[in-house]
Amino acid sequence: MTEQINHAKLTQKLEEAERANAELEKSVNDRWYPTFHIAAKAGWINDPNGLSFYQGRYHTFFQHHPYGSTWGPMHWGHVSSEDLVHWKREPIALAPTLEADRDGVFSGSAVTGDDGRLYAYYTGHRWTNGINEDEGSDQVQCLATSEDGVHFEKQGVVVEGPQELPNFRDPKVFRVRETWYMVFGATSTENRGQVWMYTSTDMFEWTFDRILFEDPNPEVFMLECPDFFELNGKWVLTYCPMTPTPAGYDHRNSHNAGYVVGDWAPGNDFRQLTDYRQTDRGHNFYAPQTFEAPNGRRLGYGWMGSFSIPLAPQLTDSWSGQLTVPLEFSLTEDLKLAHLPIKELEQLRGSEKDLGAFTLDINNDMVVLDESAAYDLELTINLAESTTERVGLQVGLTEDGAHTYVGYDRLAGTLFIDRRLAGNGDRGYRATPYVAGEKLKLRVLVDRGSVEVFADDGVESLSSFTFANAGPRALVLSSESGTLTVDSLKVWEMGSIWS
Template sequence: MSDAAAVHAELVERAEQAAMKLEKERNNRWYPSFHIAARSGWINDPNGLSFFNGRYQVFYQHHAYSAYWGPMHWGHVSSEDMVTFRREHVALAPSIEADRDGVFSGSAVVGDDGKLYAYYTGHRWNNMFNDDDGALQVQCLATSEDGVVFTKHGVVVEGPGLKHFRDPKVFRIDGIWYMIFGACSEDNRGQVWMYTSTDMFNWEFDRILFEDPNPDAFMLECPDIFPLGDKWVLIYCPMGPRKDAYQARNSHNAGYVVGDWAPGEDFKQLTDYRLIDWGHNFYAPQTFEAPDGRRICYGWMGSFTIGTPSQETDGWGGQLTVPRELSLDEDLNLINYPVAEIEKLRGEKTEFGSFVLGLNQDKVLLEQTPPCEILLDVDLSVTDSERVGLKIGLTEDGSHTYVGYDSLAERIFVDRRLAGNGDRGYRAAPFPGGDKLSLRILIDRGSVEVFVNGGVQSVTSFAFPNAGDRSVALSSESGSITVDRLDIYPLDTIWEDERQ
């Protein structure tokens, strides 16, 4: 083992031990059961999503030494089926000059030699402390024969001297490798740059693939480009745009444009920028192609600006969304919906059938709320309740998170005003219209994910309930609700060492 490899091995082991020590003090009251999170400490962007050695590999930005953002490492979990996961060793740690202050986000692909190639941004503060004097960002490579232990190869793309230059996403077409990443131009415009390679080590600048038409967007984080049908979807996270009605309400937002693209050509934008998810906590999505051809996406649930109560007292911060399958509808809207494998977690169904909930009534559906999934179909043609609401995590003191459909605003909402703990706020996605409302709501210990009419829209938010008995109730307001179906499934944990 070389000296550099020995240093890296020591640093990843040190991080692993720190995470295991902090795990012993972790409070599980809100710790996710069926969402990926680090065993302890901080987690943000999903990284290196891939299928390698017969397993789905999920890496993520990780700080093992506290529940807050710090020098970035890559944490790691893996699974044979995307719903039964085992924790792997910390994969990457800052250990060379190029990544001295952080192994930032990136992607992973399988090379022709059978190894896993992980590309990431090496980050260095110019003042060795913070961003006040800027930073140097370069693109680095590490490879692995087993997906667990990595060998670093250093810098493969030098920085062009821009303020922001990070988050490489790599893919291949017809024997040519392509790398895109986000950049901030010299005139402060958010762009996506593209490089190409034939050997995975030597990369050449190809073009500026895309510039956000919004002049307020000064950086496009975590870009990803992939085909769906005969179109290409470009996902990115614009930094800078101001709040606009229901859109861009968070300090960090994620969206997409759809266009035409072919190797050697510029990207031709066909749609406006659209949010992927309208919730409080959805950022930095990354996709990969599953062995069966599905395009799968994970996003990060967290915030860089508003802390969570789990960080303050429970020894962990942040989690990933459930894996979602992506598709395009005929209007080039990006559909995102939980992968079919999630149904493997279901326990015995509680079935309520069809019924009418009368004027200003509440119907308790669960006295206690385990991690679960609610499927609710409502006939809006014979529903005149102003809102079709579900009070989730309802405790004796009245605290709850309110999820449902607002007929006045014609939107699907998550309202955390009475949630009990953490940030409050209201987020709402547009309802696609029609007489049928279909909601699929995934409830974990500290989060909700709401999918509308098969994934036409989604709303993802943390929701930290108060202590005590936590019920779920269906609620009508100034009218009645006609329910066609209401089913509830408890959901098992994803962690193989915690299965009953």
Template sequence: MNQPTTKENADMSAQLDKAQKSIDRLFATRNDRWYPQCHIASKAGWINDPNGLSYYKGRYHAYFQLNPYGSEWGNMHWGHVSSADLVTWRREPLAMAPTLEVEKDGVFSGSAVVGDDGRLTIYYTGHRWRNGVDDDDGNLQEQCMAVSSDGIHFEKKGVVIPCPDDKILHFRDPKVWKMGGLWYMVFGVSTPAQRGEIWMYTSNDMEHWTFDRVIYRHPDPEVFMLECPDMFPLEDKWVICYSAMGLKPHGFEARNHNNAGYVIGSWQPGGDFHQETGFHLWDDGHNFYAPQTFQAPDGRRLVFGWMSPFTEPIPMQEDGWCGQFTVPREVTLAGDHLRCLPVREFSDLDQDRQDFGPIELEVNSSRDLVDDAQTADINMEIDLNKSQAERIGLEIHRTQSGDHTLVCYDDQLGRVVLDRHCNTYGDRGYRTAPVDKSSGKLKLRIIVDRGSVEVVVNDGLEIMSSYSFPAEGPRGIRLIAESGEGKALISSLSIAKLGTIWEEPDR
């Protein structure tokens, strides 16, 4: 295979300026009906994977895959926002545009670390179409490097790991960390036999990398690629996570177009990874993909996911933007799976919290709680032992037309349900999450934005992220109880508005 040239075929500053002007044009006509107030999104254009999550020079940095030229996937650049506190975010200049021959069809996903020289170092995938047009014949991809002294302006260093085999059609998404004086990199590969694997490389100097081993191979031969892999320690365990392409749905599991999850096990540098759990989804909702974790200065493991709008129709594409992140989450170990909770700082956005509970609700009845909620942070606890209703929950984004998204406990399923069948806009259908009923209580935290709902189940033992595109008019919140032999008992229920995350709101 011919090695790609690293020479520049375009000026970076000129390309970034061109991209920013396009973002500004799209923004001028952006429709804000579903544009998020408390989730990271681009000012305009399409975004996907979180990239380069890091803490550098007193600020958290979140980069992301960005198409500045439209609200559909393509023309991959890197966008950038930063924050001093994980609550209030600042829009930064676009970070990277395709300027090298190796990346002429896109600067793809990657990660960031503070290097041995104190600079922020990004590892990312340079991407070219094999046929020069699209992915019908696969990709030509290499792992690349860029450095920055301020986290804003980057100097590209070119390819550090070329693809070793011309028959490899997917070779991307490097994640890097340091242990014991040695640097480690993992990334996803589709082998010539089209098996999804994660490869590990090591380096002493961050620039010269040596193949170490295949650290993980998916057991299902139908899974042909493991995108956006991550590998990180929690307590005395190691977690390998990936976004599986080709995974087939089974039961309640893996119902989305592609599905992001993890396995937990043990690993020592220089050795193999020993898997100790089965595959577990990061998120049980309709729209979650390509998560990336990083370590905060206080030692917390944090994660952002992309709320991926894979399923047609995608109504926000008509509005000049498409895609957002989840709320940042803290990740901790909970036995054989992970607990994910919104970062504690997120509560600083709460405003005007109203207390509604406790409530006894007759079966087949409802109670309107809020007439119009653009955003909401809802805390709710249901007494499962004393409730006989078959479904107990909240209708979110309820409009006069009857449109709404239902978040409820379903006693027949024994699961939390997020149901969009009453939505006029976007994909419908439902998703479910399992419930540990041993305490007799069910705790739900529901974060509502203009076009999305995130449901945290039992303090983060499960979590669900879904788009919800409300119809025109006020967006109410209604408490409901359906069917069964008796009342619903809600032990506590409170609702707060949420402020904006943006340091300088767009308008």
């Protein structure tokens, strides 16, 4: 595809989007708007895109519809930071302006080229009929470059891809020695979910290398948002399968994310060593993307949102969706992908409440916080000395009894989030199998509209939205049908990430 690029048109479209988003911002209600999670000023966001470190700043882009709180023609929103803690809102980076991306600048990634520019690769999306998905879509991989990390010039299509593929999107680019690699999700002509790989030496001309992976589940017709990176000498392939039948605790959402681990070397096939495992089993975790920080850490985000059941703020508050907290990923000796909030996030901790060690009597409740909407909690339970059947945290408890229940079920061997009494939005229960030993160590991050739970140093996690009722939001620790012995409980108020 050869297309003349009108650079002035991009400037015009970005200015229009900024004006529309500023107008929409006037109607934003902040009752559930995040304090320490990345979200747009107003409007819809989904997948994290273009995660990178460039010219001394960390850059986080994201899928963004600036004109409304529902999904629409995709733009790239943008924030940046010097320290991964305090963030600056940047202008919207990309908007549909080409024939190739007329119906959306879809997901992609960003890397620094040998010429010092930031290269952003994304999927250009067009409805075949110009209206909707009924007759399919045309998807190509496009490139935009920047000399300052903020303002971009589109370079056009760099990978056409086979026209017969129903889906072909979400390029993730990385380099091994002198060769650049691009992986993206695809639907084969046999309707199977696959990850394709292309290679390049100049970042403009790309050549098909191989089909890197095909999901063994014949129900899975597409693998969205793939990422491929090395940890501890193994290669991790993360992806989002569409859409297998729910089974047990897996695939309970309309959109889920997981991974496999294997061996790979340039020029060779990927040799899978593990079965698919879900990355996070909460209600709202999708499309994770990672990047390598300057000190070698593997950092990234997932998206907290929903394509199927509308979020409460989407319906009434003029915004929808946020990213998870920034996460650091690691690989355990038994090849499980673990992730925990980055250490830097502790800089946002404010006043501390340290309750030390204590025992909670049978069927008892203890108020930990009378009122707080944003906090970070670390809790260690001595299960060997406890007889409680479940450890429970009533999150966002209001005077009318509404709350979200976070806890550990010793009988079922599960870590869970129960939103049956949450007050607003989707209800539902999510759990992940987890058999704790003598000690249960939990990290729980609560923001105005979300809760993220980490156990076993991040091997198990649950990320969910939870929209509290009006009034003071308490935090209460509960024991059920037994005593609860606590080794330590600390909670910190959390400050804002916006500088």
